[in-house]
Amino acid sequence: MDDLTHVGGQPGSAGKCPVMHGALTETGDSVSRWWPKTLKLDILAQHDTRTDPMSKGFDYRTEVRSLDFEAVKADVHALMTDSQPWWPADWGHYGGLMIRLSWHAAGSYRAGDGRGGGAHGNQRFAPLNSWPDNANLDKARRLLWPIKKKYGNKLSWADLIVLAGNVAYDSMGLKTFGFGFGREDIWHPETDVYWGAEREWLAPSDQRYGDVDQPETMENPLSAVQMGLIYVNPEGVNGVPDPQKTADQVRETFERMGMDDEETAALTAGGHTVGKCHGNGDKALLGEEPEAAPLDDQGFGWINREQRGIGRDAVTGGPEGAWTSNPTVFDDGYFKMLLDHEWEITTSPAGAKQWKPIEIAEADMPVDVEDMTTPRMPMMTDADMAMKVDPIYRSYMEKFRADPAYFRDTFARAWFKLLHRDMGPKVRYIGPDVPAEDLIWQDPIPEGPTGYDVAALKAAIAGSGLSLQDMVATAWDSARTYRGSDLRGGANGARIRLAPQKDWAGNEPARLARVLSVLQPLADQAGASIADTIVMAGNLGVEQAAKAAGFDLELPFHPGRGDATDEQTDADSFRYLEPLADGFRNWLKKDYVVTPEEMLLDRSQLMGLTAPEMTVLVGGLRAMGANHDGSKDGVFTDREGALTTDFFVNLTDMANRWVPAGGNHYQIVDRATGQQKWTATRVDLVFGSNSILRAYAELYAQDDAGQKFVDDFAAAWTKVMEADRFDLRS
Incomplete structure (x- = not known):
């Protein structure tokens, strides 16, 4: 066995090693290392059957329908106050941790290409499992493991991770807007997602901006300001406090996530109404992130091997402290703390810049997470101060404070959107808590007719005088907007005839209008949707082309597409789907x-x-x-x-x-x-x-x-x- 001893770290004969030395890790050479400009097709083959361990007939969306939803929610609810000594809950409640877990899973979504988000359980894999901004979320997933283990294949990690934050808010006093199950797990990192070109965590944000003082110059389709962050740097732009500059970055970042100013303000306030930041120690003592940790850490990361590192001594990021007086209760304490105090810059024990109140009564301070009799200084991040300094965000803070019921409803809706934005249309939501209301960001489409004479409509299209190229191009342009990343776009809804799609250069507006002027009357006469008619015409063109090549072809066609209206279309959000x-x-x-x-x-x-x-x-x-x-x-x-x-x-x-x-x-x-x-x-x-x-x-x-x-x-x-x-x- 001497020739194998080097595998365990001891000297040995590499020449006799039966394993391709280095070829199984990044130290090994590959085609892309020899020829880095080679077009890499790997993203078209990811998540295939070779990485999926489930049996061929397994269908999660069928399995989850048999789940005891109320039992799962009850178990997650019970977990919130079942504090474990290996990672104790702050104030005996895991709510803040679980909200952060869900938020950082769903919050990686970006509207630019629909990638990221929590719909696939991708937070289990690199690089997200090891982002600095996701520090210690490995602990949250381990706390949830007994529940995942109990319900097995009927409950995906993707659903459980997102559900945990929703139940946390329920347990802390917020009536949430609802919840939809149906997220299917992946089993391999998402290699198609471009998170940025930087090769170091938290590299200066200038690297992804044309001009860091102009947030709109951030490289597309990125939305976070630095490598390894979900949104913005809590200490300020490149770690330098300046609330107005941070507000500008917050606005751009949340817009790229599909949120408007009111939703952004509500999410900030509602997210920081509960929980705390953890920076009560020396960050330099933290061990490697999960993906770099040694084998015996078993996927655990950021371990403090020299000090206690849990409870009040936990270090996750840089800032330290709670935002409100009652951080386990969803109330209006955030507005009181932010607006009723003046604030000054200070430094956390971990060395991070944060804000503290210049004056505060001891009765208004939060207490220690382990000793409920000891008051602790509250804090605000630069992103929180942005809500006070920026006039637009400040107006929403004042509005929310004046009308707590309105704030709760606005936040609950924004939180629901955050958790479900990448799930696609509402028809995909499963479970008893799916809201009946249709929301415009869900791209609602009315049910389409199915009882019309398909053969007669097809014959009418064939006799319309439209060319094969007209029919094929129009159908293709209508369908090509589909994004599997967030399940938006596609031919259903026929939004190609609405703003903004009807005016996109890639859709040849003049040709499109001419073709639609022919197809719309035929659809009306047949009692069919124009969405069905566009696809049917494209199918007919392909069949004609096959015939011209000497082959008989009849493409499958399933009626039932609906026609969306302008009122059902968030035209501004569809700009992200425009093909360049x-x-x-x-x-x-x-x-x-x-x-x-x-x-x-x-x-x-x-x-x-x-x-x-x-x-x-x-x-x-x-x-x-x-x-x-x-x-x-x-x-x-x-x-x-x-x-x-x-x-x-x-x-x-x-x-x-x-x-x-x-x-x-x-x-x-x-x-x-x-x-x-x-x-x-x-x-x-x-x-x-x-x-x-x-x-x-x-x-x-x-x-x-x-x-x-x-x-x-x-x-x-x-x-x-x-x-x-x-x-x-x-």
Whole structure:
């Protein structure tokens, strides 16, 4: 065994080691280390069956419906005051800790790309499990483990983590707005989420701003001001207290999370009405975060091995202290403390800048978390002071103080939105506490008709005079907005005909209006929704293209899409769904630092496509001539409009050579004659350049690929058209 002793840390013979030395960790080399500019397709293959340990027939959304919801809530409620000696509850109540757990899970959501959030239980994995802002939330998850263990596969970690904060507020006196179960766990880190380019925690926020004094210049789609934070630095911009500058960052950050000023003010006040910050000690004594901790720590992080480090001596971040006099009760104490005192800068035992009242009566102070007879100085962070200094936030603080019932309702609604923003439409919520009210941020869609004559409507569309390209492009543009990240967008609702989508450059407004002017009367005459009619027309165009290529094809069609109204549409929030590029239709709104092929991958991942599905869709849309504004880039065929494999055949044909033509454009030139045959973009050529994508391209370029290509395109097309049909799923 001598040749293996180095595995345990002792000297040994690396040359005899039976394991690929270093290849199983980040110290090992990989394709991306040798060729860092290689297009990485990994994000299109994450969360596949290889990482999912559940049996093939397991469906969480079916299992959770059999859960004893009241028993679960009762168990979580009981946990709140069941203090454990290995991590004792502040004042005997875990409410503040559990609220922070839920908040930091859900609060990582960002509206820009819909990624982050608490809907997948991703806080269990790196990097979120080890963010500085999530310090000691590993303790909260371990406290919840007995409940997860008890209910097993009927209760996901994602649901339990978010539920814990909701029950905490209930137990502390707030009537919450409701709760929806149905979040499905992932089993691997979300490699598609870009959290920033920094390579150190809490690097100066200047690195993600064009100008740190102009918060709107923060790099998209980021929303937190520094690497490893959920929102803003509690000590101030780059750790320097300045409440107004912090207010400006708070406003931008919460807007990027989909919250307006009133919701932001309510969340700040309601979040800090209970609980406390923990900075009563030396931060330098904390051990490694969970992902870096040694094996014998078993996933526990931030362990203080030299001092007590729990209870009153706990160190989580920098600031230390409670915000209110009664931090286990949801009341109006936050407004009294913030508005009725003048404040000055001080420093916590952990060395963090925070604010303390200049004068305060001992009776108004919170007590020690372990000794209820000892008063402790309250504190405010720079973000709290922002609520007092910024005139808009201050007006809401005054309004909430004057009307406690209004504050409770406003906060409860904002909290519900925070917890559910990334769950998609309300039809996906499960359980007895789902509110009946439709909320505009849920993108409500009325139920669509199903009893109309599908065949008659299809025949009417076929005789309408619309071109194949008109029908295919309109259906694609309607459906491509779907984001699997937060389950927004898609063809259902036909919001492509409403502001702002009808005016997006990527939707070719003039062409769109012309097509809709033809389809809307046909939908009305048939008694169908325009949403169904748009998709049906796209299906018809694909079927016609397959016929032109010599294949009979009938795509599946399920009626029932509804038509949303302007009143049901939060037009401002839909601006985040506007495509800035669509490689499938070979379009860029403008030139970007990110390459067009990288933007294609991002769009494909948001739509839930695999690399083969992305490949077959690009090739088929090119062959049909469905490019934006009729562009001929990538249309490598003299049979435009037929669903052929010509895109792949001619891309891989060595009779051609590929010549840069400036920027994103290329010429396809006949080697023998030197004559230009076609034009192309980077998105086209990446399917011949990237070794993985070329393998797919060669598959479809083979002489026997015609039927497989049509079948695969049909399956991928249908997946896109029905991505948002949650009514067809469990």
